[in-house]
Amino acid sequence: MTRAEEQATLLAPELTDSWGKYQETVGLETARKDADAFAAGIYRKGWPHIFPPPLFSTGFVDELSYAARTVVGLLQAIPERVFGGDIAAWMEFQGLAREESDLLTRSLNKRNLHMASQFARPDFVLTTSGPKVVEVNVSAPLGGMNTVDPYVQQFRGSGYFQYLQEAGYDVSAPEMRSIWGQAFQSLVRPRESAGRPVVFEAIADSADINSGRQAFERLVGSFGFGYANGLVQDLDVRADGVYYEGRRVDVVFTMYTWLETRKFVPAEVTVGLMEADAAGLVDFIAPPTSALFDNKANLELLTSDSFAESFTEAEREFVRRYIPRTFRVTEATAAEAIAHRSRMVLKPGSDYGGRGIVFGDQVSDEEWTAAIGAAAAESGFICQQRLDQLWTSRAFNGAEYRDYYVCLGPLVFGGEYAGTFVRQADTASGNLVINVKQGAEAGGLLAGHAAAV
Structure with a gap:
């Protein structure tokens, strides 16, 4: 061509x-x-x-x-189609650490599972x-x-x-603002509020507190919301609502990742906000449930023949066309990953920003074997077929x-x-x-x- x-x-x-x-x-x-x-x-x-x-x-x-x-829809179908609603089995498949699965288990309810995948970017x-x-x-x-x-x-x-x-x-090009606003507002429940309802842009890392806040303030303001921002750890969850520096908060929007949740946010803070959401005191958008859908190990569920019966022939054809073969790195799959070094890319399952990615053809046999061995021992890594x-x-x-x-x-x-x-x-x-x-x-x-x- x-x-x-x-x-x-x-x-x-x-x-x-x-x-x-x-x-x-x-x-x-x-x-x-x-x-x-x-x-x-x-x-x-x-x-x-x-x-x-x-x-x-x-x-x-x-x-x-x-x-x-379509690919977002396929991810949303995984809990029921592949695991019959058994979220614990899904977490076990992803190789989550005990403290991760414990917190995610506490997040599981119908509302949180719905919210979890409303914001996505393949x-x-x-x-x-x-x-x-x-x-x-x-x-x-x-x-x-x-x-x-x-x-x-x-x-x-x-x-x-x-x-x-x-x-x-x-x-x-679509107007992103209006489409995001429709999704956001669909998750915000009617609630009596003095003045404009307040969206709190929650940050987990104190080093990020002053980074890029004005754009989000303008975004939520265009839909009639007041705005505040700060560390999620500084929110005050009371019996009558959630407050920040004495100001009532109607919506907590998590502008931080699952990695930051694990690193910076005490579990009791996340649990307190999830309980406040369940009680109707605040809209906690989005709970850590999103991490279940975000994990790259899900691409194995879509591309492996072992799970093909969970999807229609049309869906399998879609997967063959658009998604390269992906599999978890385990003791059972390490040999295949090592043998096909030049055709493989190693990635952490839950990281982002391009961190931790290793292209097999860019390292030596010894370096690749060591990387695969470490990934298999640690769990939480995937190998993906390199694109031609x-x-x-x-x-x-x-x-x-x-x-x-x-x-x-x-x-x-x-x-x-x-x-x-x-x-x-x-x-x-x-x-x-x-x-x-x-x-x-x-x-x-x-x-x-x-x-x-």
């Missing part, structure tokens, strides 16, 4: 060279100023942003939306045969929430966008055209597609972990198409 054919399978075919034509039309200096203005307008410390953005075809975006919603790495799921993030705080809408809005103010409109084209023929996007970096690997993270809120968090990594960097914390550039997905008449 030629580069032009590769690009055409995913990008809007009539717009693959639109940035080059824009430069020719307005001149290199004007185009450069446009890029600089975009960067200044979207600036966020530690977050390099993509410009110009790749413009994907509407057909591909429809496929991505379908795939994202991550698809693009290959020449289409998008492939490498993990599914299921948590109230998701990377991309503070990026997608601002990125789309900033692009719509650029000279490049104006050029596209004058040439007869438009770009489109990564798709590359030819993009301008402000000085020259370079090739980039691309990871797309479609956001799924309440079962609805809400836009996509885009990350791209320069192929020349050798970095195969396409994550902002690992140096990737970020943006929001835009579909390019002829403007409506």
Whole structure:
């Protein structure tokens, strides 16, 4: 397949060279100023942003939306389909430590299981045969929430966008804010409150207390909520409600992960908030139940022949198309992982941010054998089949055209597609972990198409 054919399978075919034509039309200096203005307008410390953005075809975006919603639905089906509602068996399969399963067991009720998967982001790495799921993030705080809408809005103010409109084209993306708001408000129960109900953005790590709070304040404020933020450990759970510095809190939104829960939050704090939610005193969004759906070991349940009978033939065909084979690293599977080093990627089951990932072909036999042995002894790790023929996007970096690997993270809120968090990594960097914390550039997905008449 030629580069032009590769690009055409995913990008809007009539717009693959639109940035080059824009430069020719307005001149290199004007185009450069446009890029600089975009960067200044979207600036966020530690977050390099993509410009110009790749413009994907509407057909591909429809496929991505379908795939994202489907894989989240399959995860939601696992407790009943695979384990017949036996959550303890599910936790045992995931290899959770005793203290983890104890806390998660205390979180189990119908409301919490429903809330647990309302905020999700599957991550698809693009290959020449289409998008492939490498993990599914299921948590109230998701990377991309503070990026997608601002990125789309900033692009719509650029000279490049104006050029596209004058040439007869438009770009489109869902409004993430409204779709997130629908999912959020569906979890908030009516409650008498003096003035605007207050959302408390709960942080677990004191080092994170002043990081990026304004975007979430604006988000919840747009739906009529008051706002406060602080450490979840400082909340005061009383018989008549939950308070922070004497102010009544109606909703506690957990802007921290399961890893941070385990590291920073005493179990009694989490249990107290879950009990307050059960009593109707506060809406605790979301409880640690999300960790059950977030675990990468779930991809074994979807891809292994051992569990195939839990899914329909159409669902199995979907899995074969979109999800690479994944299995837990145990004493029983260690030999297979070692024997196929060059075809395997080792990952921690519950970590995030690209940490702890080892590509088998990038280490020696001895290093790989040691890593697999340690993973099997510790439990909580998975091996995933390495993806073949990564798709590359030819993009301008402000000085020259370079090739980039691309990871797309479609956001799924309440079962609805809400836009996509885009990350791209320069192929020349050798970095195969396409994550902002690992140096990737970020943006929001835009579909390019002829403007409506």
